[in-house]
Amino acid sequence: MHFWKMIAVENLKKSYEGVEALKGISFNIREGEFFGLLGPNGAGKTTTISIMSTIVAPDSGKVSIGGKDIATNAMDCKRMIGVVPQEIALYNDLCAFDNLMFWGGLYDVPKAELKKRIQETLELFGLSDRQHDKVKTYSGGMKRRINIASALLHKPKVLFMDEPTVGIDPQSRNLIFEVVQKLHREGMTIVYTTHYMEEAERFCDRIGIIDKGEIIAQGTLDELKSSSKMKECISISFADGSSEDHHTSNVRSDLSKIVLRYNEAGRDIAHIDIKKVNLETIFLSLTGKQLRD
Ligand SMILES: Nc1ncnc2c1ncn2[C@@H]1O[C@H](COP(=O)(O)OP(=O)(O)O)[C@@H](O)[C@H]1O
Ligand SMILES: [Mg+2]
Structure with a gap:
């Protein structure tokens, strides 16, 4: 199946105790596209990603993934997506391998196949030799790499990454860039939030600029540049x-x-x-x- 629109987000609204976090967000993402959501802290990036990944329910509005409405087909959608949350979620007293067995085990991947994928993924992230060490002995960048690895084990078509390079060492950051670009080349649809404009400029096919719960501009970098009043x-x-x-x-x-x-x-x-x-x-x-x- 080939969807021109892999993801459709229509008029999402969300308030937290009177604070309007999202005031009506809309955008479409094509299959295989690397879409960047760029905005400052508090703009609504995490709220948007959390709604798209079925973790938070919107007050109103609609999201569909692969042509399926996430409100009525949550299970099908969850299988299509991998989520790398802003806050790293790992068991510190387990080793990397056991963490990946746990997170991968949430999906119906046969155990032998899961073990094989875990080894491949550890290799990809340069952590094969540390896989039996407890995660609490890892640096922030290593934890982040395992965090991303855990989102890939069920081979999702779509990957959501929420500010995946904040607060990590340059070596881990470069490795993450390499892996993400490889996944993009292989055809994965990627939604990547960041407040670093350099990352959005470097990787994204299209960018949505978000501020105070609204998309204030969207397009390719060239489109954004040519529509800008700033010369x-x-x-x-x-x-x-x-x-x-x-x-x-x-x-x-x-x-x-x-x-x-x-x-x-x-x-x-x-x-x-x-x-x-x-x-x-x-x-x-x-x-x-x-x-x-
Ligand atoms: N669970 C929550 N309870 C109350 N307010 C929240 C909650 N989550 C987010 N907000 C508020 O919603 C707005 C958008 O937050 P968020 O989506 O986290 O932005 P970003 O990820 O772009 O930094 C902010 O004003 C934030 O304080
Ligand atoms: Mg955030």
């Missing part, structure tokens, strides 16, 4: 201490013209600074605030 900026500082800003939609063609004009006017350029449009400046232009504040 690229060439800042020229002169030897006499003065400076001038030139807003442009095309640095490449305008830079040489600007420099030439100043040369002809006999003005000495000391420094040129080019500010590109990126997700940070797009977020700033949409909300008037920094992504990380």
Whole structure:
């Protein structure tokens, strides 16, 4: 079966004790797409992912996965998805292997097959040699790797990851990036939340920018850039201490013209600074605030 729309999210609303966490969130995700949900702390990323993975019920709105409504086909949907929650859930007094046997055992994978998949997955995450050590002896990055591994054992079509690289060492982060990109190349549909714009820019086919419970923009990085009111900026500082800003939609063609004009006017350029449009400046232009504040 091939679904153009692997995931459809329609007008999700959710309040917690009077706080409107989601004010009507909608987006669609294609099969095999790497979709990023980018937004600051408190934007509603975890609430959205928790509803999509059937952990939290919305007040209103609809989610379907693989053409099935999660409200009426929860079991079918759960089999299709793997969930990597923001808070790591592992048994600290069990070793990695036993943790994976437990989490994998929640799905109907035959035991021999599960053991085989656990070994393959431990290998993938570089933890084969530590598999019999208790998880409480692991670093944060190692726990995170096991946490992701546990979401993959039933071979889900769709993977939800909620800020999977927060607070871990660079080595684990790079390994997670490699694994996630491999899964994407192999055709998995991935929903990835982050407040790091670099991650969204680097990996995502499409991005939904979320703030205060609303999707305020969505599209490919190029679409977001071209629809942004914020233009690229060439800042020229002169030897006499003065400076001038030139807003442009095309640095490449305008830079040489600007420099030439100043040369002809006999003005000495000391420094040129080019500010590109990126997700940070797009977020700033949409909300008037920094992504990380
Ligand atoms: N269980 C809860 N009880 C009360 N408020 C909550 C709960 N979960 C989330 N919220 C609130 O809902 C909003 C969205 O939170 P969340 O979805 O966790 O955002 P994010 O994951 O983007 O940081 C925040 O204002 C948060 O304080
Ligand atoms: Mg969160």
